[in-house]
Amino acid sequence: MNASKIIAAAALSLLAAAGAHAETYDGVHTLTSSASRSEVAGQAVVAARAGNTYGDGASAQPFTSTASRSAVHADAVAKSHDPLASLDRRAFYRDQVPSAYSKPKVSFTRQAAL
Secondary structure: OHHHHHHHHHHHHHHHHHHOOOOOOOOOOOOOOOOOHHHHHHHHHHHHHHOOOOOOOOOOOOOOOOOOHHHHHHHHHHHHHOOOOOOOHHHOOOOOOOHHHOOOOOOOOOOOOO
């Protein structure tokens, strides 16, 4: 029993030693560029002015609004002065909108009496 454990441990240690390969360190690689500093600086300026060509909005079309600036401003002012505009049930997690601020529950449809 003891000998079998020793043999098993030796076999496992040989497998572990054979399976463990450490990477070698090659040091810092030398620079192999043929461009001069001034050429690289010029390319950097061109690339910076070109923007992110791989970005999500690189091919997006510019937005043109159909509303005038004064109409958008008037709508924003009206919404900001409406006390019930931002009261949404989804904004009150595990809570309820206070009854004093609840939106009126008015139905404009008539139902026939049976």
